Amino acid sequence: MAEVVTRDFVSATQAAVKDTQLRQALRRAGTGFDGTRREAIHEVTPEVWEEWREQARRIKEHTIGHLDYYLEMLERNVTAAGGRVHFAADAGQANAIVAQIARDNGVRTVTKSKSMVSEELGLNHVLEAQGIDVFETDLGEYIIQLANETPSHLVAPALHKTRRQVAQLFADQLGVPYSEDIEEMARIARVVLRQKFLDADMGISGANFLVAETGSLVIITNEGNGRLCTSAPRVHVGLAGMEKVIPSLQDLAVFLRLLPRSATGQRITSYMSMVTGPRRPDDEDGPEEFHLVIVDNGRSRLLADPALRESLYCIRCGACLNVCPVYQRVGGHAYGWVYPGPIGSIVTPGLVGLGQAKDLPNASTLCGACRDACPVQINIPRMLLHLRHVAAEGQGSYQGTGSDTESLFARGFAAVMSSPRLLNLGRKMGRWLLAPLANRGVLGQTRLPVVSRWTRARDLPIPPPRSFAEIWRDELSNSGSDSKRA
Amino acid sequence: MGIPSAQFRETIRAALGRQSGPPAEPYDVLAEEFPALEARAEAVRERAARETPELLDRMAETAALRGWNVQRCDGAEEALDYVTSLARSLGATSVARSEQEVFETVPVDAAVAGAGGLCWPAVYDGPSSRTEVRQRLAESDMGITGADYAIAETGSVVVLPRRGLSRLVSVVPPVHLAIVRPSDLLGTLDDLFALRRLEHVRNGGDMGSYLNFITGPSRTADIEQTIVVGVHGPREVHMVLLDKE
Numbered sequence: 079m080a081e082v083v084t085r086d087f088v089s090a091t092q093a094a095v096k097d098t099q100l101r102q103a104l105r106r107a108g109t110g111f112d113g114t115r116r117e118a119i120h121e122v123t124p125e126v127w128e129e130w131r132e133q134a135r136r137i138k139e140h141t142i143g144h145l146d147y148y149l150e151m152l153e154r155n156v157t158a159a160g161g162r163v164h165f166a167a168d169a170g171q172a173n174a175i176v177a178q179i180a181r182d183n184g185v186r187t188v189t190k191s192k193s194m195v196s197e198e199l200g201l202n203h204v205l206e207a208q209g210i211d212v213f214e215t216d217l218g219e220y221i222i223q224l225a226n227e228t229p230s231h232l233v234a235p236a237l238h239k240t241r242r243q244v245a246q247l248f249a250d251q252l253g254v255p256y257s258e259d260i261e262e263m264a265r266i267a268r269v270v271l272r273q274k275f276l277d278a279d280m281g282i283s284g285a286n287f288l289v290a291e292t293g294s295l296v297i298i299t300n301e302g303n304g305r306l307c308t309s310a311p312r313v314h315v316g317l318a319g320m321e322k323v324i325p326s327l328q329d330l331a332v333f334l335r336l337l338p339r340s341a342t343g344q345r346i347t348s349y350m351s352m353v354t355g356p357r358r359p360d361d362e363d364g365p366e367e368f369h370l371v372i373v374d375n376g377r378s379r380l381l382a383d384p385a386l387r388e389s390l391y392c393i394r395c396g397a398c399l400n401v402c403p404v405y406q407r408v409g410g411h412a413y414g415w416v417y418p419g420p421i422g423s424i425v426t427p428g429l430v431g432l433g434q435a436k437d438l439p440n441a442s443t444l445c446g447a448c449r450d451a452c453p454v455q456i457n458i459p460r461m462l463l464h465l466r467h468v469a470a471e472g473q474g475s476y477q478g479t480g481s482d483t484e485s486l487f488a489r490g491f492a493a494v495m496s497s498p499r500l501l502n503l504g505r506k507m508g509r510w511l512l513a514p515l516a517n518r519g520v521l522g523q524t525r526l527p528v529v530s531r532w533t534r535a536r537d538l539p540i541p542p543p544r545s546f547a548e549i550w551r552d553e554l555s556n557s558g559s560d561s562k563r564a
Numbered sequence: 565m566g567i568p569s570a571q572f573r574e575t576i577r578a579a580l581g582r583q584s585g586p587p588a589e590p591y592d593v594l595a596e597e598f599p600a601l602e603a604r605a606e607a608v609r610e611r612a613a614r615e616t617p618e619l620l621d622r623m624a625e626t627a628a629l630r631g632w633n634v635q636r637c638d639g640a641e642e643a644l645d646y647v648t649s650l651a652r653s654l655g656a657t658s659v660a661r662s663e664q665e666v667f668e669t670v671p672v673d674a675a676v677a678g679a680g681g682l683c684w685p686a687v688y689d690g691p692s693s694r695t696e697v698r699q700r701l702a703e704s705d706m707g708i709t710g711a712d713y714a715i716a717e718t719g720s721v722v723v724l725p726r727r728g729l730s731r732l733v734s735v736v737p738p739v740h741l742a743i744v745r746p747s748d749l750l751g752t753l754d755d756l757f758a759l760r761r762l763e764h765v766r767n768g769g770d771m772g773s774y775l776n777f778i779t780g781p782s783r784t785a786d787i788e789q790t791i792v793v794g795v796h797g798p799r800e801v802h803m804v805l806l807d808k809e
C-alpha cells in the first residue's frame with residue numbers, strides 16, 4: 079500500500095502555506111475548475127442540477143445498501159462476457175493478483191491510464207520490483223511519475239507543478255531541450271508514450287463506474303490514453319474500489335452528466351470507453367484477456383459505520399477540493415496520503431485507520447462548501463464532526479486518540495459555558511490579564527504559556543468590557559419595549 | 565491470491581447487517597421486462613425519426629461547441645467533396661478507415677484517391693501481421709469512421725465493435741473524420757441506453773466488447789490548466805453531418 083505520512087499533517091501544512099509556487103498553482107486551479115463548474119450548472123439550471131444530484135444520490139444509496147448483491151451480478155456478467163473478476167481484501171492481495179497476471183502473461187511493459195486505486199495500492203512499485211516497465215500515460219500522472227511524486231488532486235494529479243518545473247523535469251529526465259511551451263511539452267509526452275502504447279503487453283486502467291447488469295467497466299478521459307491502454311495491449315486489467323458498481327446502464331446517464339461538470343466544468347469528456355470482457359472473435363483489436371480486480375482495502379470498515387457509509391458514494395470528481403478553503407491553502411500533498419481534500423479527510427482515516435490520520439478531520443472549517451458542491455450530496459461536514467468526536471472519545475473499532483489535556487480543556491470549557499456566573503468571571507479575568515497585551519482588540523502571536531497554542535495560528539479576541547447580558551439589562555430591554563413599537 | 569467472491573460478499577453483508585438475496589424492493593430499472601423494454605426502445609426510435617430535422621440542428625450546434633469541425637452536407641456528393649478537400653489540405657497519403665456500411669453510400673476511398681492519397685480498411689488481412697497493420701495505422705494521416713449512434717445532447721459519436729481495428733482507427737491517427745447519417749441520431753443519453761439495453765437482452769446478455777463515445781478532439785489541461793489539443797488521440801476531429809441518407 080502507498081506510504082501514509084498523514085501523521086505529519088500539521089508540519090506539512092506549515093511548509094505548504096509558505097510555498098508561493100504552490101499557492102499560485104492552487105489559486106489558478108481553484109478559480110478555474112470551480113468557475114467552469116458553476117457555469118455548467120447555470121447552463122442546465124440549478125433546478126435540473128438538483129434533480130440530477132438527487133437521482134445520483136438515490137442510485138448510490140440503493141447500490142451501496144445492497145452492494146453484495148450487485149457485486150455478484152457484476153461478477154456473473156463479466157464472467158459471461160469472457161472476463162475474470164478477482165477480489166482483494168487488502169492492498170497486498172490486490173498487488174499480488176496483478177503481479178501474478180503479469181507473470182502468467184510474460185508481461186514486460188505496462189501502460190496505465192489514471193487510477194486512484196492503483197495509487198492507493200502503490201502498485202507501480204510492486205510491478206517495477208518484478209522487472210516490469212510501467213508507464214503512466216495520463217499527462218499529469220506521467221509528470222508525477224517522472225518526478226517520483228504522488229498526485230495532489232483527484233482529477234489533476236500534477237496541479238501543484240508550474241510549467242517551469244515541468245519543463246525542467248522533462249529536460250532532466252527525458253533529455254529534451256528545455257521548453258516552457260505547454261504545447262511542446264504535451265507533444266513530447268505524445269511522442270514518448272506513443273510507442274509504449276503499441277509495445278505494451280498489458281494495459282491497466284481504473285474504473286469510474288462498473289455496470290452490474292452488463293458486466294461493463296466505464297472510464298472517461300480527455301486525452302484518449304484510457305482508450306489506448308484498454309485497446310492496444312494483449313491484456314487489460316481494470317482496478318476498482320468495490321463501491322464503483324451501479325445497477326444498470328440506464329443509471330450511467332445521470333453520472334455521465336454529473337461527473338465531468340463537477341470535475342472540470344466540461345459538459346462531457348472527449349472519451350468514454352465502456353469495456354465488456356475481452357475482444358470477441360470478430361474484433362481485431364482489444365485485449366485477449368480482461369481482468370477486473372475489486373478492492374476492499376478498508377472500505378468495508380466505512381461501510382459498517384452508518385455514520386460514514388455515505389463516503390462510499392463518492393465519484394472522485396474533486397469538486398469538494400476546488401471549493402475547500404483548507405485545500406486551497408495547503409494543497410493535496412499535505413494530507414499525507416492518496417486522497418486529499420474534504421473527502422480525503424474522511425476516506426483516509428477510514429482506510430488507513432484514524433490513529434494514523436487523526437489530524438485530518440480537523441482540517442476543515444466546517445463551512446459546508448464541500449457538501450454544496452458534491453454531485454452526490456455527500457454530507458462531508460457531518461462526517462468530519464463525527465470523526466472528531468470519535469477521535470476524541472474513542473469508539474467501536476477506533477482507538478481514542480484525543481489527548482488528556484485536550485479533554486480536560488473541553489470539560490472546563492463546557493463547565494464555563496453552561497454557567498453564566500463562571501462565564502462572566504472568566505470574561506473579567508481574561509480581560510484583565512490580556513487587554514494590556516492586545517492590539518486593536520485582538521491578541522496576535524504571543525509567548526504566553528497555554529495561550530500561545532491558540533495564537534500560533536489565529537488571533538485571540540479580547541473579552542469585551544461588558545457582556546451582552548449586561549448591555550441587555552442596562553440599555554436594550556427598555557428601549558426595545560412594546561410601548562415604543564406600538 | 566485474492567479471496568473467494570463469496571467470502572468478499574460475506575464481509576460486505578456483515579458490514580451492512582443484511583441477509584443475502586435481492587433487495588426487498590426491486591430496483592425499478594432492472595425490473596423492466598422484455599416487452600416494456602421493447603416498447604420504450606420503439607418509442608425512442610419513433611421520436612428520433614420524427615424529430616430528425618431538430619436533432620440535426622441540435623447535433624450541429626452541440627458538436628461544434630465540443631470541438632468538432634462540423635460540416636453539414638446535403639448528400640453523399642457534398643460529403644465526398646469535403647473528404648477530398650480535407651485530405652488535400654492535410655496532404656494525406658495514408659488514410660485508414662473502419663469496415664462500415666456507410667462507406668457503401670459514401671465511398672470515401674475514391675474521395676481520398678481524388679486528393680492523391682490512399683484510403684485503406686484497417687482490417688487484418690492474412691499476409692500482413694497484426695504488428696504491421698498497427699504500425700501502418702500509427703503512420704497514417706487520418707482515420708475515417710461512421711457512427712453507430714450520434715447523441716445530440718452531448719455532441720458525441722458512438723462506435724460499436726465491428727471487424728477490423730475498430731477501436732484504434734478513430735484514436736490513433738492525428739485526424740479523425742466521422743460520417744453521421746440522420747438515422748444515427750438520438751436525442752439523449754437515456755435514449756441511447758434504452759436502445760442498448762434492449763440489444764443486450766436480445767443478444768442473450770452480451771453487450772459486445774465495447775461501446776465508445778468520441779466527443780471532440782483529444783485534450784489535456786494537466787499543465788497549469790492550459791488546454792492543449794491532440795495529446796494522445798487526434799488533435800483535429802471532423803464531423804460530416806448528412807442531412808439525408
Ligand code: SF4
Pocket residue numbers: 232340391392393394395396397398399421448451452453454455456
Ligand atoms: S465527495 Fe463529492 S465532491 Fe468530493 S470528490 Fe467525492 S463526489 Fe466529488
